[in-house]
Amino acid sequence: MKTIIGLEIHVQLRTESKLFCNCKTNYLKAQTNENTCVVCTAHPGSKPYFINEKAIKNAVKIAAALNCEINEEIIMQRKHYFYPDLPNGFQRTSKPLGVNGTLEGVTIREVHVEEDPGRYDLKTGKTDYNRCGIPLIEIVTEPEIKDSEHAKKFLEELQLILAYLEVSREEPGSSRVDANLSIEGHPRIEVKNINSFKGVYTALEYEERRQKKLIQENTPYGQETRHFDEEKGTTTSMRKKETLEDYRYSPDPDVPPIAIEKNTEIPELPKPKRERMEKQYALTKEDAETITSEKKMADAFEKIAGHSNAKELAKLFKGILKKQLNYRGIKYQEKLTPEIEWIAKNLEQNKITEKSAEAILIEAIDGGKSAENYAKEQNLLGVETNIQGLIEKTIKENPKAVEDYKKGEEKALNYLIGKIMKETKGKADKKTILKTLEEKI
């Protein structure tokens, strides 16, 4: 039984203001209905402002990164429907600005821009219009996704591309997906409003199982729209779909067509970057994947690798750096680059141990002390700085062992060396200790 999946992905574009007015977009921090004006709450007679150019620029970048053919102009239409989250009675949505793209072996049918609706609370009957009018991009795929794993891979790569482009919002709820799944020869089921990319995988897994079971049991079912319950990881029926909804699309007379500036600069995207870095620095596929999982991290790696052993550096990034970032659930911060450079250099020259390297990195992340200052303060740097004093102290504190050694007991010397090694937490060089001890006794 062949599975067919198509996705419609809505992502909020990163802009300061809404698509057709100057209201702010920071709706997660704002009081209810704080970010509203006559335009985004559709007061009679109000007209939209000139379209937010930053939103269009961001959308064009996304379309270009998804290998779409970019259209000449952006044409706004009204998509009519009646629901309290939409005071206009229609949503402004553009004709495709990009078509025929591709990602992870899936054709991107189209990319267009539209307004986010407000938020209607079914329980209280109240509506918050802070979100109403925030620019969204909608990415529509052809039904070419093979299974939930493929969908996951597609969305992960998309998420990475969006992060590299720095054009979309990343707060919870800023991406929403409608997923349709059918088993070949059987009705198409649409799951609406999945609020995270992670949820898509769960919803698709569930739907695939559910539909296959119905088919195996010979239970007939029709085309319908279902709702995803994120907590339970299940879907429930919302409405039976008899006919296509009629949105009565019409051109918006308030928004003239706008020419699209096609020349857009996009940075090296994750996939080509992975492939190039793998070759250039002789990295494994996994190392390259980890290092390019964030653009800033990849930039830092390349900056340091210019004068460092790339293989060792990759080990440092994939090992303690990624571990400490994951542990804190944080992203790479540029302030870490000089600290990591210092750590890499001193690790390479055997001046610090791996354990010390981790302690220094933790301090750099949490404490904000420079790697060098912290290492000096904690005596984590090589033996040269403090070994003399430590040996003198050990001799003074262990007169019996010193006497025994003088009498010819080799074991006593090992005892003293052991003590010093322990004090230096294993970072001192044994030969240096032995030499200095012999000189001093």
Ligand SMILES: [Zn+2]
């Ligand atoms: Zn407004």
